[in-house]
Amino acid sequence: VDWNKVQERWNYLRPIKESLAAKYYTNEVHEKAQSLSQADQRRLLDVMMGGLCNQDSGVGVYATRPEDYDAFSFYLEPLIRTYHNIEGDTKQEHDWNIPIGKYLLKEINPKLEKVSMRARVARNVKGWNLPPSMDKAERLKFEATMEEVFAKFNIPGTYHSQTPGHKNELSNEKAEEFRKAHFLFNDMTTDNHLTTSGVANDWPHGRGIWLSEDKTKMIWVGEEDQLRIISIVHGNDLGVVDNSLKDLLTQMEKGGITFAEHPTYGIITTCPTNMGTGKRQSILGQFPNISKKGTDEKALKELAKSFNLQARGMGGEHSAMDENGTADISPSARFGVTEATVAQRLYDGLVKLYQIELGK
Numbered sequence: 001v002d003w004n005k006v007q008e009r010w011n012y013l014r015p016i017k018e019s020l021a022a023k024y025y026t027n028e029v030h031e032k033a034q035s036l037s038q039a040d041q042r043r044l045l046d047v048m049m050g051g052l053c054n055q056d057s058g059v060g061v062y063a064t065r066p067e068d069y070d071a072f073s074f075y076l077e078p079l080i081r082t083y084h085n086i087e088g089d090t091k092q093e094h095d096w097n098i099p100i101g102k103y104l105l106k107e108i109n110p111k112l113e114k115v116s117m118r119a120r121v122a123r124n125v126k127g128w129n130l131p132p133s134m135d136k137a138e139r140l141k142f143e144a145t146m147e148e149v150f151a152k153f154n155i156p157g158t159y160h161s162q163t164p165g166h167k168n169e170l171s172n173e174k175a176e177e178f179r180k181a182h183f184l185f186n187d188m189t190t191d192n193h194l195t196t197s198g199v200a201n202d203w204p205h206g207r208g209i210w211l212s213e214d215k216t217k218m219i220w221v222g223e224e225d226q227l228r229i230i231s232i233v234h235g236n237d238l239g240v241v242d243n244s245l246k247d248l249l250t251q252m253e254k255g256g257i258t259f260a261e262h263p264t265y266g267i268i269t270t271c272p273t274n275m276g277t278g279k280r281q282s283i284l285g286q287f288p289n290i291s292k293k294g295t296d297e298k299a300l301k302e303l304a305k306s307f308n309l310q311a312r313g314m315g316g317e318h319s320a321m322d323e324n325g326t327a328d329i330s331p332s333a334r335f336g337v338t339e340a341t342v343a344q345r346l347y348d349g350l351v352k353l354y355q356i357e358l359g360k
């Protein structure tokens with residue numbers, strides 16, 4: 001690897017938009033990179049590829065296997081610490097004790113009687129490469145292994161594969177229907193961050209979705225993380241969606257798989273922004289006043305940010321808002337908070353956001 005070229009490229013990108021990957025490519029990292037074995041040098045270059053190829057990167061790195069977080073800690077540790085605001089020796093803890101009947105949305109606003117509530121966790125399985133460095137054979141083997149796990153579930157559901165020629169191959173029409181319902185992920189080759197980092201390689205092989213019969217639980221196979229485990233419930237009690245998600249996680253573990261975990265950072269994810277709990281919990285809310293009927297997205301995003309929440313358009317991170325100012329609101333913290341804290345922060349943040357929306 002020609003590290004001088006890499007350094008030149010970061011220097012070129014820095015004034016356009018300084019990703020964390022560029023910011024932490026210091027002279028010390030530059031020296032250290034050159035002292036690595038050839039194989040590790042290539043691996044580290046792979047880790048940076050998303051950032052090197054995309055001028056709009058905010059983060060700019062993806063881990064290629066769980067071990068990268070230790071092998072390249074000289075580079076990734078300060079980056080992770082900055083992104084997650086980690087001070088001192090914070091170590092990830094888990095707590096799934098999220099009560100039913102405590103976080104009731106209709107108590108915030110009587111209109112929130114039936115809301116789309118979503119919680120997801122990112123997971124990767126111990127013993128496998130992370131998606132950027134899986135080859136086609138590993139992706140297919142992973143998919144087959146997960147199908148064995150799904151077959152043992154006591155929740156009725158079906159696995160739909162996007163692998164060409166798979167016995168349960170998802171038709172284009174059905175895939176579109178699932179995407180419209182926000183069940184299924186997008187064609188990964190449309191995202192430059194995912195293609196350049198290798199996450200989207202071999203698309204659509206080894207990709208698919210397990211969907212429960214009642215369509216409240218789903219598992220994505222082969223997206224940015226090997227697994228995204230999701231629960232979507234229409235209602236107004238945040239605890240219900242959490243309990244549904246925890247049930248699904250338990251089923252996965254009972255099926256015999258062990259999730260990759262780091263002693264400090266918690267759940268290992270491909271993108272370091274998801275480390276910790278790997279949990280993102282959101283509701284679809286409407287904020288016509290704050291967003292001026294969806295024309296001032298920025299106002300809603302900034303206000304949400306001041307309450308440690310993230311507001312996204314309905315179709316994901318970079319999608320637009322509609323005229324009702326419909327937004328997906330979630331707490332931004334993933335690391336150093338427990339799963340229970342994420343639910344509590346969502347609730348507390350929504351209380352503040354709706355006070356302003358309703359002019360209280």
Ligand code: CIR
Binds near residue numbers: 059
């Ligand atoms: C970036 O650096 O901007 C992209 N790699 C995305 C970072 C946010 N993480 C994510 O969507 N998982």
